[in-house]
Amino acid sequence: MKVVESGYKLDLHIHSVYSKGKDGDKVNFNTLANIGILVGKLNEQGVQLCAITDHDVFNYDMYAELKKYEQKNDSSIIKVFPGVEFSVEFQGDEGSSVVHVIAIFNDCSEEQCQKISGALLNEKGNIAYDRCMAFSEEKFLAILRQINLDTILIAHQKNSLTSKQERKSDANTVGESRFHEFIYTDYFEAYEFKNKKNEVFNKNYLTKTGMAESVRFITGSDCHDWRVYPKEIQEDTTEFIYTYIKCLPSFRGLVMAITDYRRIKTVNSFFNPSAIYLPYIQFAINGVETNIPLSRGLNVIIGDNSIGKSLLLHKLTGYSKKQSKQIKQSLVTSYDRYLRNNGVAIQTSLTENQILGFDMQGEVREKFEESKIKSDEFLRKFYPDPINPEPYRQIVQRELNKIFGYLEEKFALDEIEKSMGAFQIVDLDGFLAESLTFVGQPSRNNKTAQGLGEISSSVRTIIESVKTIEGNQWIEEFDVKTLQEVETVLEELAKKYDGKKSVVDGENAKISAFQSVMNDFKQRYSSNVSDSQKRVSSYNEEIERTIARVVELTLRRRKNLRPIIELEKKDIGIQTNRVFEYEFNSRLCVLTVDNEYIKSLFERVFKKGTNISHIDMTMEQLAESLLRFDGSPTEALQRLKEDIKELLDDDFKEKYTITQCGMDKTQELSAGFNARIYFDLLSYESDHYGIYLIDQPEDNISQKSIKEYLLNRFKVMGEKRQVIIVTHNPQFIVNLDVDNVIYIGKTNAGMVVQSGALEYTDTEYNVLDIISTHIDGGLDTLKRRWKRYEKNNRI
């Protein structure tokens, strides 16, 4: 067995008759001859890892007898460890205190195990107590040194840590100060409790004191009568709860499990049995077929740069990123060439349905870039529907149209005013010849016609919108009738303005005809009259033209009212979809429209230091004020409209953000935080059971963040689905406590693949050695875990 496949049910605290010295008749039944009763009970309970741990005594025969049932077809027992329950007198805060400590020894050497019992006895063959029915701490450590086996120490802590009452033999009887010393020096690998109720109290205490990662609890039956196992004795009413640990069933595995709180549970939920998973990767090197076993949980691929780790992920996913155009054909070709050149054939390929997601190197960061935030397959489903910007934009546009319309007319009138010209007052006293004066040249009213046409056209647009609403499947029948009434009113309105327009059009047609006739008549008249008649006519026409111009200008100025912008403040809501602790927001870039917003639009298109208000500007001043504008003043207004349209296009664009619940939704999270969200969501994801593959999740994330949250996210992910990670970061391997490590390397003989759980070791390699050799910083990280194995030396 190379990979961690399951959690194992554990009981390292069972007494035999050899505890008689302390327990008296309570253990009378637990003889070598009755060990079958214990095995039967252990089978009934499905206990897989166990140890007989007698008080200050080790009986090798009893250990060896139970060990015979290891991995037998009809036995649940997979591993039996040698162990002793020591009574150790520690110097506490206020005097000495005896604590019961279970020591579990490495079973690597039968010869060494046989010597355990001897180490506990003095020259006279009695238990080598140097205190009253107990060992001093020094003596205890000396015995462990003498036994000279790697050791796991588990201290009694039967009462919960929140309990105000102390219980004899518990670790915390040494007083708070010494107890904390035990914790902070990792004196004990774990603390043992039994009562199911205490699990919650202990967890609460650890969370409150911030020691959740420093203190590990396991349970032990402390059974003194095998007939009533897992009860301690017949009268025991405690509700016992078993501990499960996730590891390879070996002493190294036990060490790895018991030194990581995440590998210890009271339910066997380390892996999701219903999740889709790949049991192994099938491949061949130089024609030799082999399989790399995979764990149902976390699998990491390590190895030197450019050795083919990323390639392996791409190959496993059938080059899926090529379909989405995220990798080029040239990369696929070079990968295939690399495999051919190295004599490697990867035969396993996952189907689309088997994959929850595959994130290439750097892809997580890219997911949160503006253009991709909504398009990502995984994130897309979390966002609420987009907000329709049109109703808000129209409000703003309406106000802007008032301003643009005013300026357009103002500039036109300014031009008329500038070009009104001059005439000379002449003396017509001597020119009383009869003459015709062509006065009151009528002009076509095209502007009115255009305005009336726009009204009826706009009303018809509204009618079509109303009809669309009527066709909506969700609208109630009553409201359809209301809308039909509105439609009728609007139809009438449109017809009214159609009528008005046709009157104006008719007048314009008449004016055109009249102008044509008049022009013709004038031409004929001027060629048939005297010069003096012409002069009189011409002067009178000039006077008439002047009057007409002044009247037109005055009237149009009077009608071109300075617009009053009174835009009631409208907040544009943010649509939010809460997903766990995050809020997926659908919003527009602009969040409020009001007078200030309108004002800001002009400020944004004008040069800094423009003091004159846009409403008071002349065409020339506008041209001068516009940013990056070097056109003629007559083009300035059009440019202003275009610039503001661009701003509106940007401001009313849909925007998607993710915020943390409780924080200001208008604030956006940093890129680093985005990655955190992504991994959070992936870890929460439970609708899809596919495999998740990722190439170097550590990219763009600080070591601190990896430690503080990312590892936990992956840990949770690993309990729900199979995860395959390519990484160079030791934290992802050792601190994440992965279930399987796959090393890809190259020797003179060609490609090498080695794999197994962290604790895996065989005659050829040892996974921890591989990590320390091939991962930068791996050794430092591992040293912190290795000290567990070296406890015998350390003490």
Added chain:
Amino acid sequence: MKRIIEFKISDDKYVFLENQKNVFEIRNDDLQVDVKKFYNAFFENNLDYSDIELHNSNPGDKIGGRVFGCIKQLIDEVSTRLMEDFQDQKCEDTVETIK
């Protein structure tokens, strides 16, 4: 509000004064009427044109009389038409309201 415009002759120009302030003038060497200036003087910025009274301070001056007559004609005609438009507009609004 009644506006009183006084017409005076100075050395080289004919001047129209309103509240003793020169609002419009015509040089006597060319008798050119600058229409923009005329508009600015009497009708711009919603100046009240409903009751403009022009006084000729030099009725004996022949050319001055022609200048005065021309400007008075322009002011009267413009004011009348503006008033007519104003009345027309009022009527249209009333008709719309009745409709």
